[in-house]
Amino acid sequence: MASPLDLGDRLWCQGDYKEATAVWKEASSNEHPAIVAQSHYRRLLSASNLGWALHGVLGDASLAECPLNDTKCALANVDRELFLDLMGLPSDQEYAKELATKLLPHLPAEATARLVWLQELEPSALSAFETLDGMGECFVQQNHGTWDKGPGGAYIGFGLYGGGQLGVGGSMSWTQPNIDNNGGQLQSSIALTTQYAGGLFLSYTSVGDRWIQINSNVQRRPFYRYQQDTPTFHLIETASLNLRPGIRWDTGQAWLGPMTRWEQYTPDDIPETWMGVGLSSGMMWKPFDTLQVYTTGEYVAWEYYHLRLDTQLMWIHPSGWASLIEFSASPNTEAPWWRLPTVGGGNVLRTAPAHRWRDEILPSAVLEYRWKPENTLGLVFFSELTYAEDALHGGGGLGLRIRMPPQPYNTMRFDIGYGDSGWNILFGAEEFFRFGFF
Numbered sequence: 420m421a422s423p424l425d426l427g428d429r430l431w432c433q434g435d436y437k438e439a440t441a442v443w444k445e446a447s448s449n450e451h452p453a454i455v456a457q458s459h460y461r462r463l464l465s466a467s468n469l470g471w472a473l474h475g476v477l478g479d480a481s482l483a484e485c486p487l488n489d490t491k492c493a494l495a496n497v498d499r500e501l502f503l504d505l506m507g508l509p510s511d512q513e514y515a516k517e518l519a520t521k522l523l524p525h526l527p528a529e530a531t532a533r534l535v536w537l538q539e540l541e542p543s544a545l546s547a548f549e550t551l552d553g554m555g556e557c558f559v560q561q562n563h564g565t566w567d568k569g570p571g572g573a574y575i576g577f578g579l580y581g582g583g584q585l586g587v588g589g590s591m592s593w594t595q596p597n598i599d600n601n602g603g604q605l606q607s608s609i610a611l612t613t614q615y616a617g618g619l620f621l622s623y624t625s626v627g628d629r630w631i632q633i634n635s636n637v638q639r640r641p642f643y644r645y646q647q648d649t650p651t652f653h654l655i656e657t658a659s660l661n662l663r664p665g666i667r668w669d670t671g672q673a674w675l676g677p678m679t680r681w682e683q684y685t686p687d688d689i690p691e692t693w694m695g696v697g698l699s700s701g702m703m704w705k706p707f708d709t710l711q712v713y714t715t716g717e718y719v720a721w722e723y724y725h726l727r728l729d730t731q732l733m734w735i736h737p738s739g740w741a742s743l744i745e746f747s748a749s750p751n752t753e754a755p756w757w758r759l760p761t762v763g764g765g766n767v768l769r770t771a772p773a774h775r776w777r778d779e780i781l782p783s784a785v786l787e788y789r790w791k792p793e794n795t796l797g798l799v800f801f802s803e804l805t806y807a808e809d810a811l812h813g814g815g816g817l818g819l820r821i822r823m824p825p826q827p828y829n830t831m832r833f834d835i836g837y838g839d840s841g842w843n844i845l846f847g848a849e850e851f852f853r854f855g856f857f
Contacts, residue, residue, distance in 0.1 A: 428553025588612025602626035671704035770814030770838030814838020
């Protein structure tokens with residue numbers, strides 16, 4: 420008798436992710452605890468990050484209700500390890516292989532499909548069976564044993580901020596994959612502090628070799644301006660809209676499209692306004708597994724002249740060595756001062772405070788050694804250097820990394836360093852720099 424999960428597996432294999440998730444959701448109310456457990460592990464594929472723990476707990480709770488020596492429950496245990504591993508969560512693949520092998524005399528077609536997933540058998544091994552479950556049919560159809568992870572589920576994030584001239588505040592972000600049922604992704608976030616700094620961000624990106632991205636935001640952004648080593652704090656009101664059609668190839672992507680931006684600054688209760696219309700462009704290219712080039716450009720021709728170019732050369736080696744070289748330029752710009760290239764506060768430099776250095780031409784470099792880059796706990800030794808305002812500035816320090824699944828997104832970063840600006844401590848998520856995705 421076919422499992423209620425089979426239809427969902429077939430739909431998922433065909434790329435009908437929404438329909439497959441609905442079938443698996445219905446299977447979660449099945450009478451057999453093994454089917455319930457298997458449905459929850461499959462629903463991890465489309466669950467939000469907040470839902471991962473829920474479905475994991477519900478799946479494990481259903482397994483705990485299984486009768487002793489029930490072969491369907493044993494198969495559900497195998498599926499647990501498979502889907503947890505697919506999501507980048509802790510799993511035991513050796514246990515899955517051992518258990519699937521023991522199930523061959525009892526559930527031969529189903530166990531064979533799992534061993535194909537585990538690359539212990541070739542997909543051709545499934546041709547020996549007249550009847551296959553949804554997973555087995557998928558592998559035969561695809562002629563390989565790789566299960567599609569799909570577009571993923573929503574990612575919901577929260578943040579809190581306290582201290583300094585921004586006051587106390589918080590932020591919330593929401594990323595929804597496959598928002599258009601065609602792989603497109605919607606990203607949104609909102610942030611606000613008691614000093615009315617913050618903003619609203621909205622972005623949509625389609626998929627395919629030819630894609631389009633629409634970015635919009637309304638912000639009240641904090642900027643620091645240094646004069647003779649003394650910072651002054653400013654809140655700038657901005658709004659922008661970018662339309663970026665682009666192309667994608669195996670090793671990179673590029674884009675070019677129109678943009679418009681409005682900004683207002685109110686010193687001494689007298690508002691000053693800038694309105695710009697122009698083009699934005701960019702390219703990300705990864706010619707080797709260890710090397711990536713990322714460059715962006717912005718050209719404003721009305722109502723003022725502004726050209727801004729930023730290029731990053733990033734090298735990350737499996738041994739733990741990594742480097743970042745960045746060159747930013749905005750020569751002869753008519754834009755307001757906060758549009759000049761800047762470093763500090765985690766923007767290229769960690770040992771300098773936010774916006775410490777600005778210049779029309781700003782080259783910078785960072786060198787890191789990431790000790791045990793694959794371990795849950797790791798250390799990072801770093802040094803950094805920039806040339807701004809006719810002088811060299813830099814420093815170095817030590818960082819702690821706490822890496823949790825799924826990687827590479829779920830890394831907590833704690834850095835402390837000393838440079839010509841003094842001591843600085845920085846906290847953040849993810850590695851200080853990492854390769855982008857396309």
